[in-house]
Amino acid sequence: MANKRWFQVGVAILLTLVIIFLFMKVRSIFVPIVIVAQTIFIPLLIGGVLFYLTRPLLKWLESKKFPRWASILSVFIVIGLVGWLFYSLVGPPLAKQVNSLVKYSPEIVKEVEDFTKYVLTQQDKLPESLQKTMEEASGKIDTIAVTAGTLLIKFIQNLFQGVFLFVLVPFFLVYMLKDHEKFAPFIAKFFKGDKKTWIRKTLADIDDTLRSYIQGQLFVSFLVGVMLFIGYYAIGLQYALLLALLGMMMNVIPFLGPYIALVPALIIALIQEPKLAIYVAIIMLVSQQIESNLITPNVMGKSLDIHPLTVITIILAAGNIAGLWGIILGVPTYAVVKSILKNIYAHREGIKDAATESV
Numbered sequence: 001m002a003n004k005r006w007f008q009v010g011v012a013i014l015l016t017l018v019i020i021f022l023f024m025k026v027r028s029i030f031v032p033i034v035i036v037a038q039t040i041f042i043p044l045l046i047g048g049v050l051f052y053l054t055r056p057l058l059k060w061l062e063s064k065k066f067p068r069w070a071s072i073l074s075v076f077i078v079i080g081l082v083g084w085l086f087y088s089l090v091g092p093p094l095a096k097q098v099n100s101l102v103k104y105s106p107e108i109v110k111e112v113e114d115f116t117k118y119v120l121t122q123q124d125k126l127p128e129s130l131q132k133t134m135e136e137a138s139g140k141i142d143t144i145a146v147t148a149g150t151l152l153i154k155f156i157q158n159l160f161q162g163v164f165l166f167v168l169v170p171f172f173l174v175y176m177l178k179d180h181e182k183f184a185p186f187i188a189k190f191f192k193g194d195k196k197t198w199i200r201k202t203l204a205d206i207d208d209t210l211r212s213y214i215q216g217q218l219f220v221s222f223l224v225g226v227m228l229f230i231g232y233y234a235i236g237l238q239y240a241l242l243l244a245l246l247g248m249m250m251n252v253i254p255f256l257g258p259y260i261a262l263v264p265a266l267i268i269a270l271i272q273e274p275k276l277a278i279y280v281a282i283i284m285l286v287s288q289q290i291e292s293n294l295i296t297p298n299v300m301g302k303s304l305d306i307h308p309l310t311v312i313t314i315i316l317a318a319g320n321i322a323g324l325w326g327i328i329l330g331v332p333t334y335a336v337v338k339s340i341l342k343n344i345y346a347h348r349e350g351i352k353d354a355a356t357e358s359v
Helices: 005-025 027-063 068-089 091-121 128-139 141-188 193-234 240-250 257-272 274-299 308-358
Strands: none
Touching: 027 068, 027 141, 027 193, 068 091, 068 141, 091 240, 141 193, 193 240, 193 274, 193 308, 240 257, 257 274
């Protein structure tokens, strides 16, 4: 019986539940570890993203006979130049738009409230089912507002924490660029034979998955931001640069991000001139069609091969479990786990084939 697959799976599930139960009983012991992990999470994440963005430059410099230390120094110089160019070119107009938005935010809020009140006063003319839906929604406005305010406060707190810990990012990045080739051999040295080969291949696949996702997603998001800025600027939309940057950042969230970024753009358009809202919707639709049908297939290919329905499910589940970070990291985490499981399956099938041939 111990060799039966269903028995092994059942025992694995029971052991997992027992481990979780024991962990919940003694979780206070792990509080210091959790605090340390939370402290280094943000700089480690930023350092990892920068590592995958700058590793191609590092390899190119080393192919030109640059020493490793000179290549790393050159990478930091390039990062500094890019940051300075962004600050010099984008900083002043962006700061101007942010200040303007803050200045006129009370008027924007008042316009939204007036529009909401007008819609509510006209609900008697709507179908009964829609009236009921609107009444339920209006009853939840206070709850939604409190929740949104709480999330905003948490986001600001995390932002300041991230800025405070940003000094750790260069240290993580230096050691990642300096010693990244040593990680796989270090892990593999604890194994022998076929398992060692399998570990090396699995780590290489995970590295390729993360590289494809990070480099591809950020490049695609940048192109989407450029398209949105061109479109918004062409129709004369206020805060075009700010809204385009928001669209670029939200595009990091697969599938749902562009729709989240569309909401503030539509609100600004409706307040500025109602017909602009139609143009904004068209611009977003066109940019997303270009991104999904032309840019993403050529930039990222089918390296992740995740169905859109799976992406939506992952985002919703990860968002409920881990909030904003879950939404951002859910898809790449799923892609990594999928890569590991594919390698496990291929390894097991290889063992079965070898056993069959030996018989």
